[in-house]
Amino acid sequence: MRKAPLIILICGLGIVGALVWASFTAETTAGLAKPHAEHLKMWTSGGMQRDLGVWTPGMVVGYLTIIAAGAGFTLGVKRIALRDITIATVLSLVAFTGMMIAYRSYAIADEHVVSGWFSSPVNWQLFGLVIFPSAFVVVWVLGFQRWVYSPEDQAKFDSLLKRSRSAKKREGGE
Numbered sequence: 001m002r003k004a005p006l007i008i009l010i011c012g013l014g015i016v017g018a019l020v021w022a023s024f025t026a027e028t029t030a031g032l033a034k035p036h037a038e039h040l041k042m043w044t045s046g047g048m049q050r051d052l053g054v055w056t057p058g059m060v061v062g063y064l065t066i067i068a069a070g071a072g073f074t075l076g077v078k079r080i081a082l083r084d085i086t087i088a089t090v091l092s093l094v095a096f097t098g099m100m101i102a103y104r105s106y107a108i109a110d111e112h113v114v115s116g117w118f119s120s121p122v123n124w125q126l127f128g129l130v131i132f133p134s135a136f137v138v139v140w141v142l143g144f145q146r147w148v149y150s151p152e153d154q155a156k157f158d159s160l161l162k163r164s165r166s167a168k169k170r171e172g173g174e
Contacts, residue, residue, distance in 0.1 A: 004071040011068035015061050022057035052107050059100055066092045073136060077147040084143055088135035095132035099124035 036042040070089030074082060103121035106112060112119055118126065145151070 002075070004074045007071040008068045011064040011071070014064045015068075018057045018060040018064070021060075022054050025053070025057075052104065055100070055104055055107075059097075062096050062100065063093065066096055069136075073140065077143075081139075081143055081147040084139040085136070088133075088139045091132040091135045092129075095124070095128035098128055 034044055036044050066089060070085055070092070073085045073088075077085075099121060102124045106119055106121050115123060
C-alpha cells in the first residue's frame with residue numbers, strides 16, 4: 001500500500017487540530033481591537049500581537065499543508081518520482097520557514113524595514129513562496145513521461161487496443 005493517502009489523512013487531521021488549538025488559545029472572539037484614534041465609530045486591529053499568538057499554529061498548518069501537497073503529488077506516479085518530489089517539498093518547506101521567521105521578526109520589531117518595495121515577509125511570500133513551489137511544476141513537467149505515462153505504457157496501451165479490436169472483429173463486432 002502506498003503511504004501517500006495515510007500521510008494526507010494525518011496532515012488533514014493535524015491541520016484541523018492546529019486550527020482548533022489556535023481558536024482555543026490565541027484567537028479570541030473579543031480580539032485585540034481598540035478604538036481608532038481619529039474615527040470614533042471605527043476600531044483598529046490592535047497591532048501585531050494577535051499575529052504572534054497564532055504564529056505557531058500557523059507554522060503547523062503551513063508545514064502540514066506543504067507535506068500533504070507533496071504527498072498528493074506522489075499519487076499515481078511511479079516510485080522513481082519520489083526523490084524529485086521530496087526535493088521540491090523540502091524546498092517549499094524552506095521557503096515557508098523563511099517567510100514565517102521573517103514575519104515573526106517583522107511583527108516583533110518596533111521599526112519596520114522595507115527592502116525594495118516590500119517588507120521582508122512580503123518579499124519572502126512573493127519571491128520565496130512563488131519560486132520554490134514552482135519546483136513542483138518543473139519536476140512534474142520534466143518527469144511526466146517517465147513517471148506517469150511513458151512510451152512503454154503507450155506501447156502496452158496500443159497492443160491492448162489492437163487485441164481488443166481484433167477480438168471484436170472475430171465476434172462479429174465492427
